[in-house]
Amino acid sequence: MTLVSTTTRPRRRVPEALRSPLTVVGVVVAAGWLLVVVLGPLLQPADPLAQSPDRLAPLSAAHWFGTDSLGRDVLSRVIAGARISIPLSLLLVALSASVGSLLGAVAGLLGGVVDEVVMRLADLVLAFPTIILAMVVAAALGPSLTNAVIAMLVVTWPQYARVTRSLVLGARDREFVVAGRLLGIGWFTSLRRDVVPNVAGPVFALTTLDFGNAILLLSGLSFLGLGTVPPTPEWGLMVSDGVQNFTAWWVAAFPGLAICSIVLAFNFIGDALRDALDPRMQKAVGSRAL
Amino acid sequence: MAGELVFDEVTVRYGRPGRPTVTAVDRASFRVRPGEVVGLVGESGCGKSTLAKLACGLVPAAGGRATFDGTPITPYGLRKRPAQLLRLQMVFQNPYASLNPRRRVAAQLQDARAIHPATAPSVDDLLRSVGLDPALRTRYPHQFSGGQRQRIAIARAMATGPDLLIGDEPIASLDASLQAQVATLMRDVALASDTSLLFISHDLSVVRLIADRVVVMQAGRVVEEGPTEQVWSAPQEAYTQRLLAAIPLADGLGTIPDVAPA
Numbered sequence: 165m166t167l168v169s170t171t172t173r174p175r176r177r178v179p180e181a182l183r184s185p186l187t188v189v190g191v192v193v194a195a196g197w198l199l200v201v202v203l204g205p206l207l208q209p210a211d212p213l214a215q216s217p218d219r220l221a222p223l224s225a226a227h228w229f230g231t232d233s234l235g236r237d238v239l240s241r242v243i244a245g246a247r248i249s250i251p252l253s254l255l256l257v258a259l260s261a262s263v264g265s266l267l268g269a270v271a272g273l274l275g276g277v278v279d280e281v282v283m284r285l286a287d288l289v290l291a292f293p294t295i296i297l298a299m300v301v302a303a304a305l306g307p308s309l310t311n312a313v314i315a316m317l318v319v320t321w322p323q324y325a326r327v328t329r330s331l332v333l334g335a336r337d338r339e340f341v342v343a344g345r346l347l348g349i350g351w352f353t354s355l356r357r358d359v360v361p362n363v364a365g366p367v368f369a370l371t372t373l374d375f376g377n378a379i380l381l382l383s384g385l386s387f388l389g390l391g392t393v394p395p396t397p398e399w400g401l402m403v404s405d406g407v408q409n410f411t412a413w414w415v416a417a418f419p420g421l422a423i424c425s426i427v428l429a430f431n432f433i434g435d436a437l438r439d440a441l442d443p444r445m446q447k448a449v450g451s452r453a454l
Numbered sequence: 455m456a457g458e459l460v461f462d463e464v465t466v467r468y469g470r471p472g473r474p475t476v477t478a479v480d481r482a483s484f485r486v487r488p489g490e491v492v493g494l495v496g497e498s499g500c501g502k503s504t505l506a507k508l509a510c511g512l513v514p515a516a517g518g519r520a521t522f523d524g525t526p527i528t529p530y531g532l533r534k535r536p537a538q539l540l541r542l543q544m545v546f547q548n549p550y551a552s553l554n555p556r557r558r559v560a561a562q563l564q565d566a567r568a569i570h571p572a573t574a575p576s577v578d579d580l581l582r583s584v585g586l587d588p589a590l591r592t593r594y595p596h597q598f599s600g601g602q603r604q605r606i607a608i609a610r611a612m613a614t615g616p617d618l619l620i621g622d623e624p625i626a627s628l629d630a631s632l633q634a635q636v637a638t639l640m641r642d643v644a645l646a647s648d649t650s651l652l653f654i655s656h657d658l659s660v661v662r663l664i665a666d667r668v669v670v671m672q673a674g675r676v677v678e679e680g681p682t683e684q685v686w687s688a689p690q691e692a693y694t695q696r697l698l699a700a701i702p703l704a705d706g707l708g709t710i711p712d713v714a715p716a
């Protein structure tokens with residue numbers, strides 16, 4: 165009976181879509197990490213940069229996650245790393261998704277020369293292995309965190325541009341877009357009102373998937389000395405460090421788990437949001453009652 | 455009274471890379487007079503929809519001239535459609551594709567009302583005029599049936615205060631039991647607000663029901679034109695005679711109509 169009443173008010177069903185177990189797990193994990201990012205220094209049992217003679221010590225009451233090759237507390241470093249890796253990756257994904265989708269949408273809508281220029285630039289970037297091109301750009305600009313973000317932006321926008329362009333091309337000639345233009349609106353209003361809302365879902369899903377790539381790319385650049393620099397407790401750097409000490413599994417495992425958990429959490433949330441933002445997905449719930 | 459659409463010897467060609475161009479409309483001339491309901495009939499591919507697209511500025515004319523109340527119609531491309539031409543609106547063939555799936559019905563009707571906000575009927579009145587309950591205004595298009603969506607599309611077109619409404623096969627994707635109903639509705643709402651109607655269809659029996667005048671097209675050309683009953687009772691062209699003979703008759707005897715050869 166409740167289903168019948170909600171069919172007239174679709175807005176009510178958004179929380180329903182967000183109520184699946186995986187989504188709850190995702191939200192809880194992401195909220196936990198957000199808390200870690202905010203409270204960071206208060207949660208660290210030790211100084212993440214303080215070295216000690218107690219090298220590669222296994223898990224113990226004093227060091228819950230053990231210590232790394234310089235005797236630093238891994239738990240403290242994982243907590244400190246959250247404040248670097250998470251905001252930076254979010255920033256990067258937000259930037260490349262905005263720049264990439266805007267360029268892709270404009271290319272798809274305007275076509276012609278604009279389309280050619282934007283897409284050939286994208287091809288140019290995609291022709292190189294991501295990490296190598298990012299290295300080249302970062303090296304040319306000089307090693308710093310800002311330059312690392314710029315370098316990553318340069319290599320990540322084309323995938324958004326390509327996906328958005330193809331979606332816009334598909335949506336551009338659909339009848340409701342044409343019908344909108346017949347009402348006398350300009351192309352930008354048409355893009356905003358009719359095209360973007362109908363292509364945003366897949367792009368949104370891509371950003372959540374890309375979040376993991378962003379963390380890995382950042383780690384890769386850091387590993388090569390072009391992003392964050394040791395002894396900064398960045399997760400990627402910590403994993404690279406741990407790989408060299410194979411027997412002390414905890415050095416790489418805990419930052420690795422941290423990356424894994426936040427990436428999964430974002431994927432779960434992304435899936436749920438994509439479904440919740442699409443009114444047609446609600447039909448699957450409502451149609452049973454109809 | 456306004457709402458006169460004139461096609462004067464218009465030609466439309468589609469260019470295809472690596473293949474010869476197709477002449478979809480070949481020096482076609484006819485007019486829709488103010489307040490008139492004109493049925494445009496012909497088999498698939500004869501150029502009916504291309505004429506509708508031309509009238510809406512979606513395709514360019516390779517020759518001749520199309521005007522709406524004296525304003526020449528040219529493709530608007532990426533610009534906004536000229537204000538004088540906004541009084542010409544279209545109802546599309548596919549009701550499942552002609553409404554934005556992500557916006558509520560009321561919002562989409564509001565977009566159309568925005569052209570003449572002072573004189574446009576309210577959203578509730580628009581829904582009532584096409585036989586829908588105003589309480590449905592907050593729903594999304596997917597919550598409606600095909601026939602209901604086509605009613606909403608008609609309401610959206612009427613919300614702009616049009617002088618001419620073009621229906622491009624507006625009933626072709628509807629259930630047979632709804633076709634006559636929606637076609638009649640379209641005629642009624644158009645006439646109620648002094649709007650001319652150009653009704654494009656390959657369904658001659660429905661056109662006969664609603665049109666004052668009929669224009670018959672074949673292979674891009676206008677082959678016959680005249681008052682509906684006259685065309686029906688005394689078709690002059692051989693092609694029109696074949697078209698009329700091809701209307702299926704439900705006599706229960708399994709009679710298959712003669713198919714008009716292309």
